[in-house]
Amino acid sequence: MGILLNKLFKKESAEALPSEPGTVYMPITGKVISMEEIGDGVFSEGILGPGCGIEPAEELVCAPFAGTITQVAETRHAIGICSKNGMELLIHVGMDTVDMNGNGFITYVKMNDVVERGQKLMKFSLADIKAAGHPAITAVILCNADDTGNPQNLKLGDAQIGDVLMTVSQQ
Secondary structure, eight states: OHHHHHHHHSOOOOOOOOOOTTEEEOSSSEEEEEGGGSOOHHHHTTSSOSEEEEEESSSEEEOSSSEEEEEEOTTSSEEEEEETTSOEEEEEOSSSGGGGTTTTEEESOOTTOEEOTTOEEEEEOHHHHHHTTOOOOEEEEETTHHHHOOEESOOOEEEOTTSEEEEEOOO
């Protein structure tokens, strides 16, 4: 009976996946593109920091490493996460999607939540983003590269959630 009650009432938790320090894993399944291909000056010019874009093939965002949620946009289109060793990453789904006021976005985390690599962070609707006239390209930005070092070994092309996206040499 106890096992049944645990299954009914226990919060579903992610099984911790192993992570290498300084490694950022794919948060979204899709095609990885260079920053310059993003097409939005704030991201493509690296104003917020270095990183890449992902053309999503699926509608789920998962934690790219174990860490703490540092930001969840009120409009649910962007999430910030800080790794245990200090990497601060912004995952911004779509361009100009702030204009959608949260429509088409569901978040599974809140500020200060501690998450494991691979844990669900957000679900979004590609159809809603396209219907609103916005590109679905998702920016993945290392916001504190001055402190941690620049991303290296960026894996361009098709990749799945959990594949290695890039590494950051810790200074």
